[in-house]
Amino acid sequence: MGHTGVWAMSQAMSQAVWATRARPSRTCEPTRSEEKLRDGFGLDSFFLSYGSVFIGFSPPLVDGTLSTACRTYKGSLKADPLIEPPSMVVNTVLSVMAYDYPPEKLSIYLSDDGGSDLTFYAMLEAANFSKTWLPFCKKFRVEPTSPEAYFRTASEPLNDADNWLSVKILIDGRDSNAVDIEGNPLPTLVYLAREKRPQHHHHFKAGSMNALIRVSSRISNGPIILNVDCDMYANNSKAVKYSLCLFMDEKKGDEIAYVQFLQSFDNLTKNEIYASSFRVLQQLELHGLDAIGGPCYNGSGCFHRREALCGKKYEKNYKVDWKKVSDTKADESASFLEETCKVLASCTFEHNTTWGKEMGLIYGFLVEDIITGLNIQCKGWKSMYLSPERDGFLGVAPITLLQTLVQHKRWMDGHLQVFLSRYCPLLYGYKKIPLKLRLAYCPYNLWAANCLATLYIVVMPCLCLLKGISLFPKISSPWVFPFAYVAFVHRAYSLNEFLWCGGTFRGWCNDQRMWLFNRTSAYFFALFETILKLLGYSRLNFVVTAKVADKEALKRYDGELIEFGATSPMFDILATLAMLNLFGIFGALKKVILDEDEDLEVLEKFGLQILLCFVLVTINLPVYQALFFRNDNGKMPSSVTYKSIIFAMLACTATMCF
Ligand SMILES: O=c1ccn([C@@H]2O[C@H](COP(=O)(O)OP(=O)(O)O[C@H]3O[C@H](CO)[C@@H](O)[C@H](O)[C@H]3O)[C@@H](O)[C@H]2O)c(=O)[nH]1
Numbered sequence: 001m002g003h004t005g006v007w008a009m010s011q012a013m014s015q016a017v018w019a020t021r022a023r024p025s026r027t028c029e030p031t032r033s034e035e036k037l038r039d040g041f042g043l044d045s046f047f048l049s050y051g052s053v054f055i056g057f058s059p060p061l062v063d064g065t066l067s068t069a070c071r072t073y074k075g076s077l078k079a080d081p082l083i084e085p086p087s088m089v090v091n092t093v094l095s096v097m098a099y100d101y102p103p104e105k106l107s108i109y110l111s112d113d114g115g116s117d118l119t120f121y122a123m124l125e126a127a128n129f130s131k132t133w134l135p136f137c138k139k140f141r142v143e144p145t146s147p148e149a150y151f152r153t154a155s156e157p158l159n160d161a162d163n164w165l166s167v168k169i170l171i172d173g174r175d176s177n178a179v180d181i182e183g184n185p186l187p188t189l190v191y192l193a194r195e196k197r198p199q200h201h202h203h204f205k206a207g208s209m210n211a212l213i214r215v216s217s218r219i220s221n222g223p224i225i226l227n228v229d230c231d232m233y234a235n236n237s238k239a240v241k242y243s244l245c246l247f248m249d250e251k252k253g254d255e256i257a258y259v260q261f262l263q264s265f266d267n268l269t270k271n272e273i274y275a276s277s278f279r280v281l282q283q284l285e286l287h288g289l290d291a292i293g294g295p296c297y298n299g300s301g302c303f304h305r306r307e308a309l310c311g312k313k314y315e316k317n318y319k320v321d322w323k324k325v326s327d328t329k330a331d332e333s334a335s336f337l338e339e340t341c342k343v344l345a346s347c348t349f350e351h352n353t354t355w356g357k358e359m360g361l362i363y364g365f366l367v368e369d370i371i372t373g374l375n376i377q378c379k380g381w382k383s384m385y386l387s388p389e390r391d392g393f394l395g396v397a398p399i400t401l402l403q404t405l406v407q408h409k410r411w412m413d414g415h416l417q418v419f420l421s422r423y424c425p426l427l428y429g430y431k432k433i434p435l436k437l438r439l440a441y442c443p444y445n446l447w448a449a450n451c452l453a454t455l456y457i458v459v460m461p462c463l464c465l466l467k468g469i470s471l472f473p474k475i476s477s478p479w480v481f482p483f484a485y486v487a488f489v490h491r492a493y494s495l496n497e498f499l500w501c502g503g504t505f506r507g508w509c510n511d512q513r514m515w516l517f518n519r520t521s522a523y524f525f526a527l528f529e530t531i532l533k534l535l536g537y538s539r540l541n542f543v544v545t546a547k548v549a550d551k552e553a554l555k556r557y558d559g560e561l562i563e564f565g566a567t568s569p570m571f572d573i574l575a576t577l578a579m580l581n582l583f584g585i586f587g588a589l590k591k592v593i594l595d596e597d598e599d600l601e602v603l604e605k606f607g608l609q610i611l612l613c614f615v616l617v618t619i620n621l622p623v624y625q626a627l628f629f630r631n632d633n634g635k636m637p638s639s640v641t642y643k644s645i646i647f648a649m650l651a652c653t654a655t656m657c658f
């Protein structure tokens with residue numbers, strides 16, 4: 001069997017393993033009666049935003065990372081100059097403030113990693129607005145509790161002024177005046193913009209999470225921490241109680257370090273043009289992980305046990321007395337707390353400490369969530385996966401192809417980096433987590449490496465077809481059967497799985513296209529960059545996923561038209577490969593038509609190769625459309641068109657000559 005077969009087979013097998021592991025989704029009926037939870041105990045929720053800084057202005061606190069992000073996304077930011085708009089952050093915060101949970105036990109922290117005054121004032125507004133919003137939610141049992149999602153109306157622009165603060169307790173839950181218009185207490189609300197300086201690495205999201213862990217421990221010290229990214233909002237106000245039921249479970253609760261919720265997105269189109277729902281991964285594979293030790297930590301929509309997140313090892317007889325932990329709020333004045341917290345959020349605080357190594361989220365990886373989750377599991381803790389009927393959290397999936405590819409590149413870069421580091425699950429997890437779980441991490445870790453096999457399959461059969469080298473058995477040979485079987489069964493399996501998880505047939509086709517696009521461009525660059533990093537030629541760079549696009553692009557997104565519209569080396573690759581396979585088909589046609597007497601012989605010899613080229617061309621149809629037939633701003637830039645034609649011709653000529 002050729003490379004193709006072996007590779008397809010291994011893929012099919014890994015999926016089959018998943019299927020046997022998977023079990024029906026856990027229903028979320030609380031395992032313990034809700035009454036016991038009525039009083040609740042302290043709960044801290046963290047929000048992360050990278051700030052909303054106008055491009056063009058250069059605020060002193062923004063460092064290279066953000067400007068890189070802005071540059072990368074310039075193409076899609078023509079109309080709206082913000083990548084994480086404050087209105088989005090505010091909605092996320094409000095959605096959680098309105099949880100169906102005793103507000104006096106709830107503390108909410110926002111990390112503003114852009115250090116932007118705009119976000120700060122937006123938070124002030126949010127604090128004010130919450131006084132009316134919370135009673136409203138309660139009275140009318142509003143769901144979702146994010147005002148934006150609830151009303152779907154635009155928010156008012158905010159005046160900006162120049163006043164920057166690092167830690168500010170906007171609502172002090174201990175204050176008896178902090179009440180809504182009906183006199184009910186409000187949750188504590190804290191704004192944090194940690195200190196950042198060019199000489200000190202800020203460690204991206206992991207750094208801001210760790211700053212939040214410290215600051216919150218000083219103010220409210222909730223034993224459970226909820227982490228939500230600013231591009232998600234709470235969609236099920238029972239989520240806190242659901243997860244607490246797991247943590248407080250009398251038998252198994254004490255060994256759980258984190259409860260990860262399934263992540264859903266509220267801006268997906270019917271057929272998920274960029275395959276961003278991760279349907280099968282979330283509905284099948286993560287449940288599979290749940291059965292063999294626990295799901296990975298996915299960065300958002302996750303409840304953590306503070307102690308475990310802070311590096312505590314699980315000990316056999318570890319038992320939490322929930323009554324004791326419930327009331328540990330500081331009794332100093334708010335302004336005093338603000339002052340003392342500034343030290344905790346300063347950029348030098350972590351020097352000579354184990355923060356980022358043994359405590360808090362782990363530094364040095366682009367998938368800080370995965371590595372932190374793995375590390376926690378390796379300390380003896382279990383994790384749990386929850387997918388309630390009503391989604392716990394809803395987020396924003398990328399709306400352009402480039403945003404999607406850039407996000408995938410970061411993830412896969414991070415994953416491969418984990419595999420090649422001392423944290424490689426196979427070795428690091430030895431004797432700490434089950435072999436099954438160690439193996440289960442590997443397919444994700446090695447996704448980037450998968451690009452080589454994919455590139456081979458896209459380039460070689462086509463070039464060999466042009467050159468007249470036959471790679472597969474003749475059509476009439478019985479050896480065609482294993483190829484056909486593997487290819488067919490593997491795809492049929494994948495389709496079935498996709499439909500089973502609630503997808504549409506066209507959604508599956510789009511998924512297949514994105515599979516190809518990601519593996520030939522994003523994963524290839526991820527592999528390349530990981531190697532450069534290993535050799536010391538490249539530095540870690542967290543490119544924040546842009547969360548907005550201009551109106552026109554949004555319209556095209558809703559119409560499920562793929563958005564190219566920018567120059568990127570990734571598009572050069574995609575277009576070149578598409579052209580190459582088109583040439584392959586032309587070459588094959590020429591052979592069949594011109595060599596009249598031989599035509600059957602050509603089909604006999606190259607049948608499978610021609611078929612493969614044909615499938616690739618079909619998958620790439622939207623690329624040809626974007627290269628040659630579209631007029632909107634989302635079409636492929638003409639420079640990419642020229643480049644792809646030239647590169648593909650060069651490749652063909654070179655093959656013919658040598
Ligand atoms: O220096 C930084 C960079 C990012 N963020 C925040 O981190 C979150 C995630 O960033 P985003 O650009 O939205 O990344 P995604 O691609 O959506 O992130 C997914 O993958 C990341 C790991 O690559 C995880 O950290 C995320 O939780 C997970 O949602 C956002 O709230 C950002 O505001 C910071 O606070 N500081």
Ligand SMILES: [Mn+2]
Binds near residue numbers: 231545
């Ligand atoms: Mn995100």
